[in-house]
Each structure stands twice: as structure tokens, then as C-alpha cells.
Amino acid sequence: MAKNSLLRMDNMGIVVESLDDAISFFSEIGLKLEGRAMIEGEWAGQVTGLGNQRVEIAMMVTPDGHSRLELSKFLDPPTVSDHRNAPVNALGYLRVMFTVEDIDELVSRLIKRGAQLVGEVVQYQDSYKLCYIRGTEGLLVGLAEQLKKN
Incomplete structure (x- = not known):
């Protein structure tokens, strides 16, 4: 019997109200817009379980080309809940973390540009400086700067 092997993580999805604002915010961090498209039809709904849907997406890629964020704006069906202001100890997906210079x-x-620092920029030993920020639409983003290069 063959064992499935993980090959890679393709992307993380984030649902937003404004694709333009989210693209601008993540571009400021350093991601590049890889592409924008409309995803619609019953086939898409078969994957998500939402039935016939229309979603505009934007794919953002990190400078090294290895990591992506799929930003989605649901046109139909409309979004039904909002987790953006949940505290950092709430259940579910917490945040996306980027290493920066x-x-x-x-x-x-x-x-x-309107982001808010959640706590403080702190230093962990002599290894990292870290912080959480709330960016566009209250999205929680972690930032880390590696202090010691291996």
C-alpha cells in the first residue's frame, strides 16, 4: 500500500471585502501580485460546498516564489461571518507570519498606512524581533526579523 507524501503547501486563503486594499497592503509587505481571476460556476461550489458561486481572487506570491496568499472576495454567495477581530487566543486559523529584513x-x-500594532515589537533572545499587526480590514499578520544569520 502506497503512502501519500506531502509535496508542499500551495497557498493560504484569506477572504476580504476589498481585493484592491488587500493587494496594496500585502504589496507593502513585499508580496507581488501573481494574478487576478474570477472563479465561478458549479464546479467551484463542488469544491467549497457552497453550490453555484462567484469569487474574485488575487494570488500574491512571496519574493522567493515559494509561498502564496490567495485573497478572495465572495460576490455570491455573500460572506456569512467575520473572524477578523477575534483575539489571538481564539480557535481557528490565527495569522500568517512573514520573515522580513x-x-x-x-x-x-x-x-x-493605517495598520495597528497589536502588542509591541519584542526581541526573543538574540534570535528574532517579532510582532503582530492588524492590517487592512483588521487582518492579523505576524512579522519576524531574524537577528542572527546562521
């Missing part, structure tokens, strides 16, 4: 500079830029 200069956390202080990036946090400063993001705050100028």
Missing part, C-alpha cells in the same frame, strides 16, 4: 522600518510604513 527590517521589522522596525516595515512596521513604521504599515502604521502610516
